[in-house]
Amino acid sequence: SLYHTCCSVLNRLSAVEGMMSYLEMDTTALNIVSSEPSTPTLTNGDPLSKLWAMARLGSPLCTIFNVLSPETPLHIDADPTHSTLNTCKKSIYHFLVGCRNQLAFTEEDVFTISDLYQDDTNGFVKVVNTISKLLLLLEERGIISAHSSHRNSDPNAPKDTRDKVILELIETERKYVQDMELLQNYMRELQSQNIVSSDCVHYLFGNLNSLVDFQRRFLFQLEEIVEKSPEEQRVGYLFTQMEDAFAVYEPYCANYFSAQYLVVQEAPKLQKLADILNPIYELPSILIKPIQRICKYPLLLGQLLKSTSKDWAYYQETEQALEAIRRVADKVNETQRQHENVQAVEELKRRVCDLEDLAIETYGHLLLQDKMIVSINESDRELHCFLFEKTLLMCKYIKESKNILTKGTTLSIKKKRRGSLQSKCTIYASRILGVHNKSTPGLWSLLVEYKEREVEQFSLRFRNEEQLKKWEATFLKIKVTHKANVPNTHLLNTAHSPIGSGGNQQQWDDLPQLPISSRTPYHNLHIVRPTTSTPRLGESHAQQHSPIDRTMPSSPGSVKVKLSYHDGIYVIVVPQEASFLELMERVERKIRLVANLKPKEMLRLKYQDEDGDHITINSDEDVQMAFESRGIHNTVNLFVS
Incomplete structure (x- = not known):
């Protein structure tokens, strides 16, 4: 991980002549030129911040370069902490030129000045890679001793359940960041080779760079925490401090479903980079990882809380962290749901065959939508229900006609098949009077009462309890929102069979059909024939x-x-x-x-x-x-x- 890489680099730099004075500087002195990364930290002078600030001074980089005895050594300021920002950048510029011209580094081997000074770990990773390459040259030339890692002999092996949870958290986090960096490299290859358009890259990966930057910082601090003794590990504090920063997940997760469709659409082009990620199975499995990870955090923190002694000083921080990450997951889910609902409305407009009879734009935002069994007067039918802020729309799936097509009927039937949904009923949300849970063991249903000429009702049958609770809560929220007056008319007939005819036991397709437009409310489900009408030409008075x-x-x-x-x-x-x-x-x-x-x-x-x-x-x-x-x-x- 980046944490261990920074620790390793700092350790190896201590063996480089002239570097000890920089390593012994405190964080305040090192950050005179530029500030530390903005992500909250638990301690001052963590390895990442120390290495980052030291590199921004410029002179430490020139010192490492000069130890290699180049033909033209670089100038080093006697006291870089008193240098201006431009002086530091000038030293860094000469360092980069020297690496290219005298050490034959390629463009991929070096960073840019903006990589070093912008507050983004995506650029700083390049800085660390350049410094690591210099240290490798020093080791190859025998100037410093070769570095060896002893991480495999871990003295802090898990001793109890809590240690195992911490180990799972840190190891899965490392793997997750590696996967995100792989996805990021894949994105960069798509851009550099112009395999797909820039718009396509944007819709495929969204704010991936920001997500990777955040996750590296998060992992870095998590690494620092878990190296402490169990009772001093403030994992919960890290999550609560990062709660607002986790908002970076919202745009990525909201964009995910668009991205997965785009992967299928652009698969032939994406095959050119199949050696990095196969677009058929590898790319989709990595694109979904951020969604899986944000859902995994509450489970891990729940296990951590359960395995932590309540007597420990930071137990309450873990409780607060669990609540915080649940709020984060809820926000991400809500953002994703809203994005999906916007797409669902557009899909509804494309699929419904009688769009001209509906006023979808006036229904408000779509809140929920799903297929379910709707029961009216003991007659069941599977309908696709769309619950908007102001309206409940129920649609049926159009069955293909079994009639033999003739030359004269082909066009008409094709028109009928143009959409796969047909609206059957539209109910104003403000007319809903009550929602009652009528579930029995193994059967989850809601009874919805609404106001027509009389109080009418219908039932919705759900697949499971979770789906029922979601619809019940949304119905009740709508009911509170529309608690105003309830006039007698509330159904919008879309020239289809409305439900809820008072005392009428007719089946769905036999309910009365009213010859009015979909935007005209009516007062009765039965056709009322008046005793008088406007006189017509050619008719007698009788x-x-x-x-x-x-x-x-x-x-x-x-x-x-x-x-x-x-x-x-x-x-x-x-x-x-x-x-x-x-x-x-x-x-x-x-x-x-x-x-x-x-x-x-x-x-x-x-x-x-x-x-x-x-x-x-x-x-x-x-x-x-x-x-x-x-x-x-x-x-x-x-x-x-």
Whole structure:
């Protein structure tokens, strides 16, 4: 890890002539030129901060370079702590030039001045690598003794359960950082070789650089903590201090699902770097690791708390850390869920076949969505439910028609299949009166009561208790938010079967269909036929008392069409071979007369197919499909909105 690398470098530097004076400087003196990394630390003068600040002085780097006896030694300031920032950068510049020209270092072997001075471990890793390469040259030339590591003979082997938890925490953290660095190198190769566009790299990896920088700092301090005796290990304090910094996970995790789709889409191009990470199985497994890691921390801290004696001085810090990391995980999950919901709404707009009848933009943010069994009047049906801030939308999956396609019906059926969802019911969230948990052993369900003309209800059946609790909590939150007045009308009919008809035992597809637009609230689920209507031309005074004209005969080769519009039913007769334009002309002439519509108001026609679905009529083929649904009385029912 970076911690042990820095410790090793500092240890080896102590053997370099002229370096001891820099190593013995305290952190305050070393940081006159520039500040330490911003990540909270538990102690002053940790190895990373010490090495970083010392390198920024410039003179220590020149000292190491001169020990190699180059042809042109570098100038060294007598007291670098009194040097200005520009003087230090000048020394670093000459050091980098000397490494390239006199030591034949490549561009990959050296860092840049910005790598050293920016507050980012991604750049500092390059600095450490350059210094390590210089030390290796000193060892090869026999100027200093070769370094040997004794980490394998660990005197602090785990002695109890707590030690094992600490060991698991630190070892999995090291492996995790290594994986993230591998992913980072993969990203850099994609960029340097221009395998995919810069936008594609951005959407694939998000804020990976910031995430790796944070995780290195976190691991560094964790390494420093676990080297202390168990009772002095303030692991909990580290997590609580880092709680706000863990926010770096939120954008990465929110972007993950977009990234995994992009990996599949760009797999042919990504195969060019399959020797680093195979895009089929290795790349997806590493991309998901940050999500897995943030979910793992609460489990590890829970085990640590359980195995720590309550008498220890820092026990409460571990308790606070567990609460803090749970808050972090909740925030990450919430951010990820919100991002997924935004995508789900866009997917809903693409899949729903009657989008023009919905006003999704007015529903508020999507809170939850899932497939579940919805029960009304002992009739069960699987629907896809979308719970928005202001609306509950229920959609059904459209079944493919089993009818044999003919030349005249192909276009109409293709239109029906354009989307895979069809809205069945829309309920205002403000009309929800109560949500009751009706679960029994092995069966998880909620009974939802809402206000129509009377109080109605339906049940939602869930897969497990966790799903139920999530929906129950969200429903209750909505109920509190919309605790204002509840008018009688709350259902938005989308020209489909609404649920909750008071006392009506009809099945889902047999519920009454109201000929109104999806944005018009109605007061009753039953069609109410008034005793009077607007007078129409060609009707007697007696006929004006009923909106249903039952006396109009249909001539041979013609079809009797009943038009359901608002609270009335009107009749016209059209030829069996009527075109779409001809039908619309007659419908408009009839409806505009009785409804006093303005010229700019457009009418829409729908018919009910054999599945009970309402299909919009937009073409001659649609008209013929609608006419095929007429019964033995040669009558077609159309719905006007």
